[in-house]
Amino acid sequence: MPIATTWVLAEAAGGKPLGVTLELLSKARELGGTVEAVTWGGDAATVAPELGKFGATRVLDAGDIGDSLPGVAVAAALAARIGAGEGADVILIPQTYDGRDIAGRLSAKLDRPVLTNVVDLAGGDQPESCHAVFGGSEIVKAKFTEDGPRIFVVRPKSFAATESGGGAPEVVTIEVPDSGATNAAKVVQRHVEERSGPKLDEAPVVVAGGRGLGEAEKYSLIEDLAKLLKAAPGASRAIVDAGWVPYSYQVGQTGKTVKPTVYIACGISGATQHMVGMKGAKNIIAINKDQDAPIFSLADLGIVGDVHKVLPKLIEALQARG
Amino acid sequence: MNVVVCVKQIPDPSTPGQLDPATKTLVRGGKLVIDDSDMYGVEMALQLVDKAGGGEVTLVSMAPNSEVSGLRTGLAMGAAKAILVSDDALVGTDALGTAKVLAAAIKRAEPDLILAATESTDGYTGTTPVQIAELLGLPAITFAKHIEVADGTVKVDRQTEAGYDEVSSPLPVLVTVTAGVVEPRYPSFKGIMAAKGKPVDEVKIADLGIEAGQVGWGGARQEITDIAKAEERKAGEIHVDEGDGAEKVVAYLEKLKVI
Numbered sequence: 076m077p078i079a080t081t082w083v084l085a086e087a088a089g090g091k092p093l094g095v096t097l098e099l100l101s102k103a104r105e106l107g108g109t110v111e112a113v114t115w116g117g118d119a120a121t122v123a124p125e126l127g128k129f130g131a132t133r134v135l136d137a138g139d140i141g142d143s144l145p146g147v148a149v150a151a152a153l154a155a156r157i158g159a160g161e162g163a164d165v166i167l168i169p170q171t172y173d174g175r176d177i178a179g180r181l182s183a184k185l186d187r188p189v190l191t192n193v194v195d196l197a198g199g200d201q202p203e204s205c206h207a208v209f210g211g212s213e214i215v216k217a218k219f220t221e222d223g224p225r226i227f228v229v230r231p232k233s234f235a236a237t238e239s240g241g242g243a244p245e246v247v248t249i250e251v252p253d254s255g256a257t258n259a260a261k262v263v264q265r266h267v268e269e270r271s272g273p274k275l276d277e278a279p280v281v282v283a284g285g286r287g288l289g290e291a292e293k294y295s296l297i298e299d300l301a302k303l304l305k306a307a308p309g310a311s312r313a314i315v316d317a318g319w320v321p322y323s324y325q326v327g328q329t330g331k332t333v334k335p336t337v338y339i340a341c342g343i344s345g346a347t348q349h350m351v352g353m354k355g356a357k358n359i360i361a362i363n364k365d366q367d368a369p370i371f372s373l374a375d376l377g378i379v380g381d382v383h384k385v386l387p388k389l390i391e392a393l394q395a396r397g
Numbered sequence: 398m399n400v401v402v403c404v405k406q407i408p409d410p411s412t413p414g415q416l417d418p419a420t421k422t423l424v425r426g427g428k429l430v431i432d433d434s435d436m437y438g439v440e441m442a443l444q445l446v447d448k449a450g451g452g453e454v455t456l457v458s459m460a461p462n463s464e465v466s467g468l469r470t471g472l473a474m475g476a477a478k479a480i481l482v483s484d485d486a487l488v489g490t491d492a493l494g495t496a497k498v499l500a501a502a503i504k505r506a507e508p509d510l511i512l513a514a515t516e517s518t519d520g521y522t523g524t525t526p527v528q529i530a531e532l533l534g535l536p537a538i539t540f541a542k543h544i545e546v547a548d549g550t551v552k553v554d555r556q557t558e559a560g561y562d563e564v565s566s567p568l569p570v571l572v573t574v575t576a577g578v579v580e581p582r583y584p585s586f587k588g589i590m591a592a593k594g595k596p597v598d599e600v601k602i603a604d605l606g607i608e609a610g611q612v613g614w615g616g617a618r619q620e621i622t623d624i625a626k627a628e629e630r631k632a633g634e635i636h637v638d639e640g641d642g643a644e645k646v647v648a649y650l651e652k653l654k655v656i
Contacts, residue, residue, distance in 0.1 A: 179527025268560035380638025
């Protein structure tokens with residue numbers, strides 16, 4: 076049966092849909108059928124016009140979920156709607172912290188499998204998803220073997236966001252049922268970490284550091300260089316695991332996917348885990364002292380050299396330009 | 398306080414991964430090791446039990462061929478015992494099927510707290526822990542950067558897009574930990590020797606009341622349709638730095654009009 080309805084979990088922050096939300100809406104239009112956006116957090120009225128512009132014809136709003144975690148509240152609301160016979164054939168969920176929680180809860184509630192780490196999706200009666208494995212060197216394609224709801228969890232930056240020219244969609248409130256003990260975890264306080272400079276997944280230039288920096292203190296070289304290039308600082312998993320920088324800096328499979336104009340990898344050897352998160356960059360510069368490092372296999376410009384020598388000179392040269 | 402840590406035993410990540418052309422899934426043969434991501438959970442559990450002044454850490458794992466080498470690492474770190482689910486019927490099991498199996502095994506240990514990594518290093522589906530929580534009817538707090546337990550309540554700093562949230566929950570609860578939440582210890586020689594004698598309770602899915610149809614290929618309700626080489630990026634210009642590396646980078650950035 077053709078896809079009649081697709082839901083897009085329209086994650087938003089600060090009254091604006093996340094980039095990945097618009098990407099998913101754009102892809103949802105290609106699948107055919109009606110595109111409905113699911114919102115939560117109390118700003119549906121603010122974000123609805125933007126969601127309409129990218130193809131949502133209706134907004135299903137779970138409303139202000141208060142101090143509940145979205146994983147529980149949103150999954151419960153959607154499961155209830157599906158139970159009432161008003162479900163969707165395809166559910167597109169962004170691979171974000173909250174998106175993954177919602178997907179896990181919903182999957183278990185509905186007893187439906189999930190396909191995660193989706194990087195592309197082809198339409199049809201049984202949509203086929205693409206998954207990058209082994210650092211993106213191979214693409215695995217997969218399908219569900221039953222009809223919907225089909226839960227796809229999609230990595231940000233997988234699709235282009237394109238406007239459909241749609242008008243403001245109708246906003247329908249959906250009920251959030253009581254989830255009992257599963258909803259016992261409550262948000263006590265929210266902290267916004269002020270990161271100087273652009274966001275890692277939006278920055279046109281990313282400067283990332285890895286184990287080759289030698290010690291945590293040397294990460295300041297990455298920050299200095301990033302500042303000069305108005306870039307976002309990033310990191311490999313190795314130095315996040317080592318506690319040098321927070322998890323939010325991580326580029327790769329378990330971190331952020333970035334597609335900047337320029338990616339500068341400093342002291343990063345290029346584990347498959349890392350490459351899958353940055354190989355979509357338009358231009359890649361790699362600085363590493365090991366000339367056999369896998370990162371050089373995809374670098375447009377590779378400098379075989381010690382980051383402790385190259386980076387200070389680079390910083391100096393950029394400072395001199397003012 | 399009793400803590401269960403979900404532990405995945407995976408092929409050594411330092412050897413290149415392979416897909417089986419027939420089944421189109423990861424080849425999981427050879428010796429398995431503990432997933433590095435799970436070391437953080439084991440360490441966190443040991444520290445929390447220590448602080449609580451009593452209780453024990455139980456490892457729960459699902460693996461083919463009665464594999465225990467990864468579990469031994471966790472036992473050597475200090476976990477008291479392990480439950481291993483190993484059953485031929487599990488071949489091809491997806492994330493939700495795995496969650497069903499692990500949830501049933503975890504129930505046996507009656508934990509106050511369940512810890513898991515945010516995702517495994519080999520399969521990285523990343524939904525299994527939350528699926529387990531839902532199946533057990535428990536709250537879950539994911540992406541923990543910091544955990545404290547006091548008076549039957551867990552307080553977690555949870556990573557968010559914007560920063561982090563302080564989240565609080567009564568026990569029992571499932572928490573997934575990010576790498577770097579704590580510094581895992583290396584097993585000591587004494588620990589390694591002691592681990593050899595620690596109990597590993599091996600069970601089959603029938604022991605857990607799970608039917609074969611819920612797991613394995615059939616239970617997964619998804620199929621791999623194709624495996625193909627991705628479009629390769631070509632390597633570009635490589636320069637050995639002779640004091641001119643920085644200049645090359647500057648020239649390249651100029652060419653791209655970034656500076």
